[in-house]
Amino acid sequence: MAVVLIGMMGSGKSTVGRKLASALKWDWIDLDRVIEQRAGKSISKIFEEQGEEVFRELETLALFEIEPKDALVLSVGGGAPVNEKNFERLKKLGTIVYLRASHRTLLRRVSAKAAKRPLITTDTAEKLAQLLDSREKTYLQADAVIQVDGQTPKEIVQKLRGVLGA
Numbered sequence: 001m002a003v004v005l006i007g008m009m010g011s012g013k014s015t016v017g018r019k020l021a022s023a024l025k026w027d028w029i030d031l032d033r034v035i036e037q038r039a040g041k042s043i044s045k046i047f048e049e050q051g052e053e054v055f056r057e058l059e060t061l062a063l064f065e066i067e068p069k070d071a072l073v074l075s076v077g078g079g080a081p082v083n084e085k086n087f088e089r090l091k092k093l094g095t096i097v098y099l100r101a102s103h104r105t106l107l108r109r110v111s112a113k114a115a116k117r118p119l120i121t122t123d124t125a126e127k128l129a130q131l132l133d134s135r136e137k138t139y140l141q142a143d144a145v146i147q148v149d150g151q152t153p154k155e156i157v158q159k160l161r162g163v164l165g166a
């Protein structure tokens with residue numbers, strides 16, 4: 001069994017992914033970190049120097065290089081599931097769980113580090129709302145949805161284990 005965590009920036013995909021993998025003794029892959037390692041630079045630098053289009057190509061490439069395997073937690077960047085081809089790939093890689101957070105929660109969580117998030121560096125609240133609005137329909141195609149507002153990472157891990165029966 002494997003699980004793929006999707007959701008907006010600030011929804012906790014990385015934090016929760018790492019904790020879930022550690023609790024289950026599964027492997028954990030964070031797609032953004034894979035992209036950064038391959039490129040030898042941060043996501044912000046990729047956006048700055050090469051633009052979003054190139055970043056999306058690198059993201060798709062990295063995603064398709066991950067082989068389906070058992071006992072894997074995969075956290076992917078907020079935009080990864082938007083491309084239909086990517087979403088189909090995610091389905092092959094595991095049970096897709098959407099970590100769903102309200103705009104208010106997301107804004108609180110990303111505000112401090114908005115500078116590191118190229119898509120919402122300026123006009124953070126408004127851009128976050130636009131992205132959430134345009135992506136929600138895709139995210140809701142996940143196999144399961146966990147509402148994360150007001151939940152600690154530990155509580156979310158418990159819920160995920162319930163969903164997975166693991």
Ligand code: S3P
Binds near residue numbers: 009
């Ligand atoms: C993005 C989210 C980021 C990162 C990139 C683009 C997005 O990942 O992949 O900045 O389009 O929502 P996180 O969701 O892990 O912050």
